[in-house]
Amino acid sequence: MLEILQYQFFQNALLVAMLASLAAGIIGTYIVVKRMSLISGSIAHAAFGGLGLSYFLNASPLAGGLVFSLLSAFSIVLFRKNAGNRLDTLLSFLWATGMAIGLVFIFLTPGYATDLFTYLFGNILLVSKIDLLMILALDLIILVIVFLTFNSFLSVAFDEEYSETRNTPVTLVNLLLFGLIALTIVATIRVVGIVLMISILTIPAASAQLFHKTVKKIMITSSAITLVATITGLFISYYLDFATGPIIVLIISFIYLISILLSKFNIVSFFSSCVVQKVKQS
Template sequence: MLEILQYDFIQNALIAGVLISIAAGIIGSLVVVNKITFLTGGIAHSSYGGIGLAIYLGIPVLFGATVFAVLTAILIAIITLKNRTRIDAIIGMMWASGMAIGIIFVDLTPGYNVDLMSYLFGSIIAVSKEDLIYMSVLDIFIISIIVFFYKQILAVSYDSEFASLRGINVKFFYTLILILAALCVVAAIKAVGLILVIALLTIPTYLAESFASRLSTMMIISSILATIFTILGLIVSYTYDISSGASIILVAVVFLAIVKLFNLKK
């Protein structure tokens, strides 16, 4: 099995897997604690519009997806802060609109025939050096934000009313959390794709909750679990010649099922 490490694309995939897992573990913890899984899903699928626009304009796909995802996150933050009563319908419309915009721009791109399935379901073995640089910068940025604003983010995540009374700008940090989620989603596109990204963000965190009593501990455990799932998923993908994104999520689901069955027997 170790002979596969001689290939550059496998080395890049492993590095990408670790980098994405760190971001997914940290942001996934915030997504679960803040109960914004559905909002993050809306951001993920809306970012497909950025992918289509980037392809049409001939600019880097990750750049286009990042700008689109961040703008969507800000818009969602504004809407949810003002009116939460119909947020499910609004997110559903944004979800569908982003996908539709992406498809239309791809259709309008002359001579474009690249397989778009890699953006929907991931293709971590196709990551480039530029992608690795993007993921590395993202990890540094996320970790820096979390370390610098940890107390404020912790307060907003668990009790926004108390945080507001303490003078913390709840709107700013809520928006910041959604922006970080958007950036993480874009980075994870290469690993598991837009369709499966929410599973990578939530399954490791769901498992980590059983072993952590603090948010910081949950983030660390989630990152470790996401790394394990990603590496094992890559091994399964290479061994059986199947989709890497689906393999990673399947490994995570199997682990989750085993843990739940074990807990039921106690």
């Protein structure tokens, strides 16, 4: 059964799955605790504009996606305050405009856009060596910045106004944090695609938050959940000959539903109390 592990393409896919899970688990935690899922959805869709443009220019799609997602992430930080409660308008604008730009360029490109589906819905089995190296670099950047700025990130994520009174560099922290969201999106495009992106960025962290009450623990559990989902999804889709994106998303959704059941009915403590009673009886 495990002979596929010998193939280079499968090894690449496994590595990308691991790297993407780590990035998504860590940055997804910030997205969930700061309630930024619409913001990240908007950045992800804006990235498609860059993918289309690179497609047209015959450049690396992920590099184009990176430029567009970074630009939209930074513009959200800079215009957020002025937008006030019109933030959702700005997000919708970036969301649809990015998609439209991407589609226009893809239509302009001669030939049939075979890759289109993999960017929209993800197919990790088609990842190239260059993609792998790029995702590795993005992961390293994300890990180093989160490690170094953990405390200032926590302060700004929890209470921006108070951080400002302590002269914490709030705008710089937000630019970095939103920039990292953009990097994470590019690192996970190959895994689940743009349309399904919001799942991998929010649902594992939301599941982890049901059981843990600190940011660090949520990051670890969320990365672990994503890893389990991507690896399992990878094998299932290989054997069923299916695109990886939808399978991985369904596994993530399944884990979330189970997590809700476990936390709501406190099944874990129910079973442990059963065991304790049994021990007492005997």
